[in-house]
Amino acid sequence: MPAPYDAIVIGGGHNGLVAAAYLAKAGRKVLVLERRHIVGGAAATEEVFPGFHFSVFSYVVSLLRPQIIRELDLPRHGLELIPLEASFLPLPDGDSLCRWEDPHLTRREIARFSPKDAEVYPEFGLAMRKMAWFTKAIIDQPPPAPGSLKPGDLAQLLSLGRRFAGLDRDMLYLNLQMLTMSAADFLDRWFESPVLKAPMSVSGIIGTYLGVRSPGTAYVLLHHYMGEIDGAFRAWGFSKGGTGGVSLAIANAARSFGAEIRLEAPVARITMRDGSASGVVLENGDEIAARVVLSSVDPRRTFMGMVGKEQLPNSFVEHLSRYKFRGSSGKVNLALDRFPDFASRPGIGPHVRGDIAIAPSIPYLEQAYDEAKYHAFSRRPYINAVIPSVVDPTVAPPGKHVMSCFVQYAPYHIKEGAANWPEHREAFGDAVVDTLAEYCPGIKDIILHRQVLTPWDIEQAVGLTEGNIFQGELSMEQLLFLRPVPGWSRYETPVRNLWLCGSGAHPGGGIMGAPGELAAKKILAGRKV
C-alpha cells in the first residue's frame, strides 16, 4: 500500500512550516505534526495573562529570508512586519545613547561620547555590509562540500571562491580578523568609546555560551548587518500581534498549498524499514507512514530521542554527542500597568520603538559571563528588551504594555544541576527586574504579571535541548559544513529518507526560515519525493 503522505514534517515551528509549505507548493502531500496546541514552536504568541499577548520565546524577526517572503507570498497570508526604529542604551549614570535610522541623528548621539567614533560608525557599517554581501551567498544555499568532486559541488565552491576573490584586499584581511577575533577586540580596532562598543559587541554573543572577549565572537557581528542587505524587505522587525504572527502566516501559506497541520500530535519515534525512515509513531500509538520524514526538531532529540543510536553509525553518534547546545539565555516577560519610564529618557519617545539594551560596558558584559562560566546566572545580566506594545497596541490592553526581556547569561547547567532550575527561577527573575529597576526606577510598582523562563523551562516548553535558542550554538566549529555533524550538513542524515530542516542545520537559528527552505528545495531537486 502506498504511503498516505509524501512527507511528514516533525515540529510545527517556523522552519518546519516553511519546509512543509515549499513541499506542498510543489504538489507533495504533506503532514506537519506539532506537539503543542499552537503552531510556531519558539516563534509563538500566547495570551499568557488575559489581554497581554507575549512573544513568549523569540521576540524579533531576525533575517526572515526575502525569497521565502516572496515565494510563499507571506504578506498575503498575514505577515505584517513593523521595523525596529532605534537601538536604545540607557546608562547607569543617567546618560544614554540611541542609534537611529537617521544617520545624522546617530552621528550626533555618538559624537557626545566620541566625535571620532561618530564618523567611523558609517564606515564600519559599509565594511560590514560588504562582508555581509559575501556571507549572504553562504546562507542562501546549502553549505559548500569541501573535498567533493561532484560537478555541482565544485561549481558552488568555485562561485563562492570567486565571490571571495572579488572582495578587495582590505576586506579579505577583515574577514580573517573577524574569523579569529573576539567581538570586543574587533570593535577595539575601530572604535574608542566604551559606550558604543558595549551594545555593538553583544550581537557577537547572543545565544552562545561565550563572552564578548571570547575569540570567534566577532564573526557573529555580521549577522546584524545581513539584514541591511535585504533592507527593502525590512526583515528585521516586530511581527504584528507578536512573533507567532510569522508562524501563522507560514502555516496559512502551507495550508493554502494543501499541507495538513495536526496539533497536539507529539511524535514518539521515527519508524524504520530496511534502514530507512518509513514514517512516525505518535505518543498515542498512531502510526503514520510517509515516503520521507523531515525533522525540524534539534539534532539530538531527532537522533537520540526519535531514531535511537543503535540505528546510527558510531562516528555519527560520537560527533553528535559532542555537538554543543549549552543554552545560555533566559526570558522574562512582563505585563505592565503603564509605560516604564527610563530615568535617562522618560516617556514614550521614538527611542523605545526598537530594542533596548542593558549593556553599559564591556567589563559589565564580561563580568556577566564570568558568573555564567562558573555555572551561575548573572546577577547583573545583559538584557535585550523590547516593548512591542509601543508600536503595536494589539498586544496589550489600552494604556498597558508588554515588555519582553531576553536575558543572558542564564546557563542551562547551573551548579545545582539543570533540573533544579525551578528552585532558582524566581531569584533569576528578581535579578532581571532588579537590573531593570536601575534604569527604570518605577518598574517594580507597575508589574502586573511576570513570566520567567529559564533555559530549563524553554527546553520543557518547546523542546529546545538545553534551552539553546538556535538548536545548537552558532559558533564557528558548528557552522557551515560542520553543522550539525561534519559530512552531514546538507540536510541529509545517515538514515535514508530522514532529513533535518530545523535551526540545527545550516545556516542556523533565528527566524530566518532558511534551513526549512533549503532542506525542502534539496529534497525536491533530488526528486527524493
Next chain:
Amino acid sequence: MPLPTPFFPRTSQLCTSLLWKDWAGYYAVRSYDTYMEREYYAFRHTAGMVDVTPLYKYEVGGPDAALFLARVMVRDAAKLKIGQVTYLCWCDEAGTVIDDGTIARFDTDKFRVTSAEPSLAWLMRFTRGYRVEIEDITDKVSALSIQGPTSRSILSEAAQMPLEDLKYFRFKGARIGNQDVVISRTGYTGDLGFEVWVENAGAIPVYDAILGAGEPYGLMPAGLDAMDMARLEAGFIMNGVDYYSSNHCFLESRKSTPYELSLGWTVELDREPFNGQRALKAEKEKGPSRALVGLLLDWPELETLFAQSGLPPELRRGAWRDPVPVYDKAGRHVGQATSGTWSPTLKQNLALATVRSEHAAIGTELDMEVTVEYRRLRATARVTKKPFFDPPRKKS
C-alpha cells in the same frame, strides 16, 4: 529629526513655502517661495542670501598645522598666504577622493577647513607625530552666503567698510551688527559673492544687519534649490551627486580620482609625501580613464523630439540630479550625466557628466538620454568648457 540652525528664528518666518530639506542633519530651506526662480534671479541680478551653516567646519591649529594639512590634502597648504582661501580635495591612499572643500589660513599656525561631509575622524587619523590640534566647530560657527552682483555693496554697508580690496578667495575680519565676523570672498554660485562666518551667539544680529543693509540692493533670502541651479552654471561638482566619497562606495568603480573629476588642477604632485601621492603619480602618468565634463544639450534636436510627440519643448523646474546615461554617436554607453539644469541666464540646457576620457575633448558630440512623453530618447549633447557661466565680476 534635523536641528534648526541659529538663523532658524528668521528663516522659518521667511520661508512661506514650507519647503525644507535635511542638509547634514540641519533644517535647510529649499526655497522660500514655492518656486525658486525669483531666488535664482537674485543671485544673478541683485543678491541672494543662503544659510550655509550646515557646512562642516574644522579649526586646525598648532606649530605643525601647515605641514599636517599638506600631508593629508592634495594641495600644499604651507604655500597658502595668511588671509587666503583655497579650494581642494583629499584622497585615500589609493588616490580616490574622499571629499572636496576649502582651507583658509588665519595665521602661520591656524587654518580652517570646510567640507561637505564629517571629516574629523579622518583628519585625526593622521595627527600622530604632528603638533596639531583639530576642533570641530561645525556646531559653533554659523555661516551666510551672500551671492550676486550687489553683494559687495550690501556687505560694505553692513560692515561699514569698503570691500573693494578683498580679492577673490581672500578673507578678512570685520564687524557686522556689533558682532565679530569673518568675510570671505567665496561661494558656490560662480558669481561675485561672499560668505560671512560668525559665532552662533552673534548669528541673529548679523542676519538682521545684512538683510537690513541689503534691502535697497534687492537682497533676498535664497534656498538650496536656487543655489543648485547657480552652482551648475558655475560648473561646480557636488559630493554625493556628481561623485561619491570613496568612504561610502560599495563598488570600487564608483570611486574617483581627482583627475577623473577634472580636479587635477588642485593636485600638487611633486612635493613631500601626501595622501594618495603615489597612486596619483601613476594615474597622471597613464592618464585618467574618465573625466567630469560639461554638456550642452542641442536645443533644436530637443525641440524636434518633443514635436514628434506633438509637444512644445518642456523644461524641468530647477535643477535635476537623477543620473541619465550618456552614449557616443555609435550608441555605446560611455558615461552618465549626474546633474543638470536649464540655465535661465545662458538660455541653455546644461549638465555635468562623467564620460570616458576619449570622449571628453571640448566639442565632442555625444548623446544624452532624455524622456519625452514617457519615452526614453536620445538627444545630442556637446562637451563644453566649464564654467558654463563665468562673469568678469566674479573676480573683479
